[in-house]
Amino acid sequence: MKKVIGGLALATLIAAGCGGNGDTEDTDGSQNQTDLEEIEENSENSGMTGSNEDSEMDEDEEEHDHEDEGIDDETESEDDPEGETAETEVTHYLADDHTVRPLDENSDEQVVLLTIDDVPDSHGVEMAETLAELEAGAIFFVNGHFLHSDEGKEQLQAIYDLGFEIGNHTMNHPNMSxxxxxxxxxxxxxxxxxxxxITGERPRFYRAPFGVNTDYSRELLEEKGMQWMNWTYGYDYDADYMEAEPLAEIMVETELLRNGANLLMHDRSFTSAALEDIVTGLRENGYEPLDPARIE
Structure with a gap:
């Protein structure tokens, strides 16, 4: 993460859910229209220095003092937690299929991108704290209607201060079409x-509710220098996986898991409870959550 740490089938959506597999729906005809119609129908039911004392000294002593001062300054700069940290190396790009791929075609690094939508509802900060402890990067996609209260603003600030990338998930979670x-x-x-x-930084990533993008929204995002993404897979909107244990299992055992996969999750209690097991399971399968700061 950029400040603190280094990196099936569709079913009925629950309130404020985002839909099914993100590479199966869009309005440009490249994704499955039947799924989109199901999503739209279901969405109608659904609802993150001190003073310097002069003294006389000979030239040798003065030169030696200056050398020591330079060493101390260098040491302080390296150890000072408030000093500038090394810039994160950009290693991946966001592909047209919403996966993340290495810039170096010879790279053998196996990664996935973790994303959390509908933040900050009730468990966003809790999920951010879990990921921070696990040193796992993620993008937290925010809805503006959660930010009208002081509590919502404070929760977003807390997630940001933990070092996580904040993404735009629209103000009111509408179907943009x-x-x-x-x-x-x-x-x-x-x-x-x-x-x-609130945070002092504008989002660079955008995710449309229900994965529904329009010609205009894509043009606007390009104009604003933002990148849009849907997802590869997600399950916490599916009634079969609205408990921590089955959700954790499917997220790491699905045949859709592959290098660069873009994993969709939401700010929900059972997803939060499953999150540590999801990250652990991904790592056991050889996949490391990618720090979004590494995406160009």
Missing amino acids: NLTEEEQYSEIVDLNDMIEE
């Missing part, structure tokens, strides 16, 4: 403004 261009603009840009006001 039902909105005018002006309304789409407000859903994205107004939330960017709100997030920047």
Whole structure:
């Protein structure tokens, strides 16, 4: 992470859920329209220095003192936790299929991208703390309607302060295909403004609710220098996996798990409870959660 730490089938969506496998739905015709229609139908039911004392000394003593001072300054800079940290190396890019791929084609590093949507609802900070303890990177995609209260703002700040990338998930979690261009603009840009006001940093990643992107939203994101992504797979919206144990199992045992996979999760109690086992299981299978700061 950028500040603190280094890196099936569709079913009924529950309130504020985001939909099924992210590479199976979009409005550009490249993804499965039947799934999208199911998602849209279900979405209607659903609802993160001290003073310097002068003295006389000969030239040799003065030169020696200056040399020691330089060494001390260098040591202080290396050890000072408030000093600038080394810039994270960019090693991956976001592919058109929403996976992350290495810039170096010869790289044998096996990674996955963890993403948490609908933040900060009730468990976002808890999930961020778990991931921070595990030194696992993730993107927390935020909805603006959670940020109208002081508590919501504080929760977002806490997630950001733990070092996590904050993404834009729209202000009110609408189906963007039902909105005018002006309304789409407000859903994205107004939330960017709100997030920047709270954290001091504008989001660079965007995820559309239900995975529904439009021609206009993609043009707007390009204009604003943002990158949009859907996902490879996710299960915590599926009634069969709304408990920690089965969710943790499917997230690491699914045939959809592969190098660069983009894993969708949500700010929910059972997902939070499963999170440590998910990260542990991914690592046991040879996959390391990627620090989003490593994505160009």
